[in-house]
Amino acid sequence: xxxxxxxxxxxxxxxxxLFKPNLKKADIALVGVPAHKSSISPTSAHLTPKAIREAxxxxxxxxxxKDIDLRGVNFTDLGDxxxxxxxxxxxxxxxxxxGVLDNYQTLVALGGDNSITFSVAxxxxxxxxxxxxxxxxxxxxxxxxxxxxxxxxxxxxAGLPGKNIVQIGISDFANSREYTQRALEQGIYIISRDQLRxxxxxxxxxxxxxxxxxxxxxxxxxxxxDVCDRxxxxxxxxxxxxGISADELRQAAFYAGANSKVRAVDxxxxxxxxxxxxQRTIRLAALLVLEFAAGVASR
Numbered sequence: 001x002x003x004x005x006x007x008x009x010x011x012x013x014x015x016x017x018l019f020k021p022n023l024k025k026a027d028i029a030l031v032g033v034p035a036h037k038s039s040i041s042p043t044s045a046h047l048t049p050k051a052i053r054e055a056x057x058x059x060x061x062x063x064x065x066k067d068i069d070l071r072g073v074n075f076t077d078l079g080d081x082x083x084x085x086x087x088x089x090x091x092x093x094x095x096x097x098x099g100v101l102d103n104y105q106t107l108v109a110l111g112g113d114n115s116i117t118f119s120v121a122x123x124x125x126x127x128x129x130x131x132x133x134x135x136x137x138x139x140x141x142x143x144x145x146x147x148x149x150x151x152x153x154x155x156x157x158a159g160l161p162g163k164n165i166v167q168i169g170i171s172d173f174a175n176s177r178e179y180t181q182r183a184l185e186q187g188i189y190i191i192s193r194d195q196l197r198x199x200x201x202x203x204x205x206x207x208x209x210x211x212x213x214x215x216x217x218x219x220x221x222x223x224x225x226d227v228c229d230r231x232x233x234x235x236x237x238x239x240x241x242x243g244i245s246a247d248e249l250r251q252a253a254f255y256a257g258a259n260s261k262v263r264a265v266d267x268x269x270x271x272x273x274x275x276x277x278x279q280r281t282i283r284l285a286a287l288l289v290l291e292f293a294a295g296v297a298s299r
Contacts, residue, residue, distance in 0.1 A: 006057055013071065015290055016057035023076035028293055029104035032080035033093065033120060033266070035112040039148045043237065044273040048282070049080055049110040051272040055279065055286035063294045070290065073297050076104070084112070090119050097123040101263050106296055108289055111268035114141060114224055118151035118158075121220045124264055128160040132216035132261070134208050136252050137224035138171040138193070138240055142179045142186075148269070151222075153182075162186025164216055166208040168252070169193050169227040171240050193227075193243065201248040205255040213261070221256040221265040223249065223288055225281065235274045235281035246284050253288040257295020265292055 006014070019030055032049030039045065061070040081096050083089050093116075100107060101124055109120045117135075125131045133155065135141065142156075143149035156162055166189045183190060189211050191204050199207075212219060226236035229243040256262050267285050275281045 013061050014057045015059045015061050015070065015286075016053065018061055018070055018073070018075045019056075019077040020075065021077050021079070023074070025103055026074040026076040027105045028073060028075050028108060028296055029078055029100065029106070030075065030108050030110065030289070031078040031096070032110045033084050033112045033116040034080055035084045035089065035115050035119070037085040038115050038146055039113045043113055043271045045111060045113045045269065045271050048112065048270045048272045048285070051282045052110050052267070052285045052289065053077070055282045056289065058283060059286060059290060063290070066294060066298065068294045068297045070293050070297060073293055075293070084116065084119060093119040094123045100124065106257070106262070107264040108292060109264065109266040111266055111270070113148035114151055114222070114268045115146070115148045116151075116266055116268060117141070117222045118154040120264065120266055121155060122158050124220070125218065128155065128158060130215075130217045131160060132164045132166070132212035132219040133160060133222065134212070134219060134256070135165070135167045135222040135224060136169050136227045136249060137167060137222060138169055138174045138227050138243055139224070139238065140167060140170065140175050140179050140183050140188075142182045156186060162188050164212060165189065166191065166211055168204050168208060169196065169244055171243060174238075174240050196244060196248070201244070201251040202255060205252055209259055209261070216261065219259065219262045221262055223253060223265055223267045224269050225249065225267065225285060226269045228284070233270070233281045233284065234276045235270045235272060237271055237274065238269065249284070250287055250291045253291035254295040257292040258298050260299050
């Protein structure tokens with residue numbers, strides 16, 4: 001099936017045109033990390049980075065409510081990391097991302113499944129002792145082993161202090177008592193989905209950064225899209241009914257970008273083959289890229 005050609009209007013610049021390939025310096029660098037082989041449930045998440053890039057063409061570069069035009073931000077696209085799964089894939093991630101934050105103010109990593117939270121964060125920050133991690137996720141991701149359910153536990157094992165982790169959106173019936181106990185034993189700060197029914201996302205992000213600011217120098221944010229309600233993210237196999245709204249996750253992405261300590265975010269757990277005909281999940285992911293960029297522009 002041929003793609004529908006989008007209309008051209010010089011007064012309506014498309015967000016996809018913002019990204020220039022392989023610039024040496026930029027405010028925001030984009031990289032695809034199409035990991036999928038260690039996923040607990042079968043997934044085609046390796047196809048998602050390409051789909052997100054294509055969806056960027058559906059949006060403009062202007063955030064009118066904030067009067068932010070992203071044409072004032074320097075973007076680059078570093079392409080995809082080939083075969084990022086497993087031990088050999090981790091080496092390729094390390095090679096691609098080692099020292100990348102010396103040249104780029106921030107990084108957006110497009111998953112891929114949630115295993116990339118470990119591979120990307122550990123590649124960017126070889127010393128995790130002064131790094132903070134904020135997860136927007138329905139799950140703790142503290143499982144044993146190597147899977148998309150274990151990235152936070154693997155980061156802890158690699159030296160990330162549990163007290164440097166804040167988890168937002170943890171859902172009932174999506175985690176076991178045992179892994180919840182593990183989170184508490186490690187000192188992880190939890191803002192549950194239930195708490196978000198009484199607290200705005202702006203306040204939740206403010207609380208998360210307040211917890212971390214005294215302890216860390218740099219912050220990594222995991223935007224696991226399955227934190228959203230299943231009706232709005234049909235391409236997220238592990239999402240649950242009653243998750244947060246698409247708008248709340250967009251807000252989280254903006255506030256992540258606005259915090260000067262945040263150096264990188266990932267966008268994970270989308271299986272493009274399972275998306276609805278209107279591509280609502282992929283389109284949300286593209287908006288997360290733009291919301292984060294608007295936050296960076298507001299610094």
